[in-house]
Amino acid sequence: MSKTLILCDCCNSNPIDPQALSQATGMACSQVHSALCTTQSEQAAQAIAAGDAIFCCAQETAFFDELADSLNTPSPAYLDLRDRAGWSTDTGPKLPKLAALVAEASLQVPATKSLDVMSEGICLILGRDETALDVADMLKDFLSVTVLLPDMQDTPMTRAYDVVLGNLKSATGSLGQFKVRIDALRQLNPAGPGAMTFGSPRDGGISHCDVILDLRGTMPLFPAPQKRDGYVQADPNSPKTVAAAVLQVSHMVGTFEKPLYVRTEPLLCAHSRATQTGCTRCLDACPTGAISPNGDHVQVDPMVCAGCGACASLCPSGAINYDAPPTDFTFRRIQTLAKACLDAGGKAPGLLVVNAEGSEIIGMAARYGRGLPADVIPMEVEALNTIGHAEMVAAMAAGFGKVSILVTPGTDRDVMHSEINLALALVGGCITMIETPDPDRLSDILYGTTASLTVETPVRPMGTRRQITRTAVKALHGGDAILPLPDGAPYGAVLVDTDSCTLCLSCISLCPSGALGDNPDSPQLLFQEDACLQCGLCSNVCPENAITYAPRMNLGNDALSQVVLNEEEPFACVECGALFGVKSTIEKISEKLAGHHGMFQTPEAARMIQMCSDCRVNAQYHSENNPFADKERPRPRTTEDYLSKRRDH
Known part of the structure; x- marks a missing residue:
């Protein structure tokens, strides 16, 4: 069954020509509705019940999902044409952009691989004062709580949660599998009358937990702590952040899906050989420390990996590839957007790469400002650092005249800068990084940016990232230059x-x-x-x-x-004439060793340096001081030898 675009002009604020859109995309279009989420909800229900509908509105997805649930029907697909294209003060033609967005939405997104992570709600609270005990009291009904304090004056009389004293020395792992080491560990002794006491301190205490709530107000336990699943840090002096942390931690019980963000090919890794270190790009860039050396290659801890994608963009050999979604799907999206736009009459469009936060900024710009230019096509990705120089030059070769990346907090700006600089060195053109949370400023930048490089014949390169890069750069330069x-x-x-x-x-x-x-x-x-x-x-x-x-x-x-x-010229063996080694090297060795080394004092011994391996062994064996020589081999004993010995006795 073919898909149908369910159109809505949002109370006549987003004019759409269904006939032109259907002709440009080859997809069936509904009549243009005005209020599918309110007065025309019955028509929305009919479209959902018919199946294979794409609702061209992303604002009211919750309403349409509820409507589908009430009909016992799968939720429809969604496509935001209003904020990304319709709501714009640009008077230029929007049909090429609409066609591109529809074509991209028609692609089948590969399923993301994942692992199941089990959390039983065993929570370790790291604290410094009474705040940690107050938080433990709030969480005791939801989690199995233990509070670790460096010291305390008044021993708590509750057994609703555990309290231990000590110094946290190290912590590893992530949600469902944290491992902590505690020195000077003192555990509570609940026996006997009177106040409870703590036992004697001991070092090297090891414990496991599912969740860590850090209320110490000091340095975080892990690099990029906001990307470590199961680890929540809050300022103990801020009731608001503590309350948010309590709410977040209270929901960390059950089975969760951990996406497998990257796919590795260890045999391709160029990290090291024979204890010599080579490439360290991924190790240097990983914000969470999920990548570590493992012999001649590196290994990625999937439980710690936060999926930023920097390693995949930087890997020169393809040993690490982003897989959520796969890298080749990202290239396909870029090429689909470019081809559909150009086929619908677009000229050197711009590509704006955003993440979920960037899409929110686009929505604000559309609702309260000028929106996006008619020739700028947004593409939302899971992680901005998955867009490296290969994707940028591939976009230029596919027909985009400019590429912009809207970075947000959490983006590795150093990696993005280096990849943009590399792309500019490869193809030049207009490739920029935009750093602003202001919707109006975003619009101003995009309206003020013009395409500076266009390809005469767009290409859609395939293969590995290196092959795509080379093919795209060659197409853009059109010659055999050395860049x-x-x-x-x-x-x-x-x-x-x-x-x-x-x-x-x-x-x-x-x-x-x-x-x-x-x-x-x-x-x-x-x-x-x-x-x-x-x-x-x-x-x-x-x-x-x-x-x-x-x-x-x-x-x-x-x-x-x-x-x-x-x-160099090979050296001819002085004995048999076979070519071996390098002439200059053999001559240098002879000059340094002949008559100067204990093994090559005589002319006969020095001559062996200039022999091939076979002749050298033969000469050594027959030499006067044969290193292989031994005393004469004893005669094998026979039966007669044993019988004659018995006769003699």
């Missing part, structure tokens, strides 16, 4: 000082992407620039410090094939 990039960029060349390089080929064995290679028939160091991650491993392992990097994007075809970085 210089900022330091730290994941694209570039390896430069070798041929005077220092001895062709030991240590770099080849550690290269995680296969960008460096050798020639089995000749002493050569080969390099394929397109595969280079600029991870730093080859430079770190080089014993002669002969390797440096040149961050750049080489659009020529030579970047896709192997080129020779260094080569």
Whole structure:
């Protein structure tokens, strides 16, 4: 069954041409209603009962959901055409933008993978004074509460919750699986008459809990504490924040779904090889500490990961990919928006990337201000840092003339800055980061921004992020240019000082992407620039410090094939003539060792340096001081030997 757009002009404030919209999108459109959420609710119910309806209003979703529930029918899909397109003072044509938004809404969103997390309501309250006890008294009927205080004068007489004394030394985990270590731990002794007392202190106490409520008013236990599930921090001097924390914690009981935000491919990771450290981009960017080294690669703790997406944007090899939704779906959304807009007559539209908070700002701008320009198409994502340089240049290549990202609190601005700078170095154009919570200021910026780069023939590249980036940049530049990039960029060349390089080929064995290679028939160091991650491993392992990097994007075809970085004449074995090693290296070794080292004092011994491995073993075996020689092997004993021995006795 095909979907139908259920249109509403919101009391004649949002004019819509259903015939033009249907022709541009290829979808059936209802008549234009004016008050589906009030006086025309019966018509809304009929549309819901018919099924496969897309209500083009996002303001009254709660009402329509209730209506669907009363009809025992699944809730309809929703599409906000009013705030994102209709309510705007821009007199330019809105049909291309409407067509783009409808086309995007028609995409099937992949289901997000998740884990079930169980919380039994075991709550640890960290406090410093009576406030923690008051909060425990409020939560005792909802959670199993333990209060940890550094010390106290008056022992509480209640057993509705537990009180322990001690110093919290460490805490790990997240909702449902926290583990804490407490030193100088003193537990309550409820036995005997009189006031209750605490036992003797002991170090190394270990406990587990589901929820931690931190009322100490000090540094948080975890980095990015607002992103740690199950950890709630509140200022004990602010009754308002304490009350909000109590309400939040009281609901942390039951089974919760924890999204699996990223997908990892450990074999692609360029973090380290042979104890040498290479790429640390994800480790440096992760705000929650969810990523840690694990041998030659990194591992992501899915329970700690908050899904900011910075690691996936920065990963040069594709070892970490965002998966909620998958990265390829984000590229598909971008390309769908661009194609639908251009097919409907749009010219170099702008892409505005927002999160849920950004969508609220757009709504405020539409209701109280100028709204969005007619040529700016908003795209809401779960996490802004999932939009990296690959998505930005792909948008430009798909036909967008400008890309803007509206950042909000919680966005890693440093990561966003670096990705925008990299995208600008790759394609130039108009790619900006907007930092304002003011709806009017947002409108002013967008109305004042014009497209500075347009692609003559839009492309829709596919593949990995690296492949998409290269294809998009090549389409925008239309040639075989070599583009210089900022330091730290994941694209570039390896430069070798041929005077220092001895062709030991240590770099080849550690290269995680296969960008460096050798020639089995000749002493050569080969390099394929397109595969280079600029991870730093080859430079770190080089014993002669002969390797440096040149961050750049080489659009020529030579970047896709192997080129020779260094080569030398092979050395011919003085015994059999077989080629082996590097002539200059063998000559240097002979010069340094012959007559100067205890093993190569004689001309015969020094000559072995210039032999291949087979001839060297043969020469050593037959030499006067054969290192393999041993005393004469004893004759094997036979049956006759045993019989003759018995006869002698």
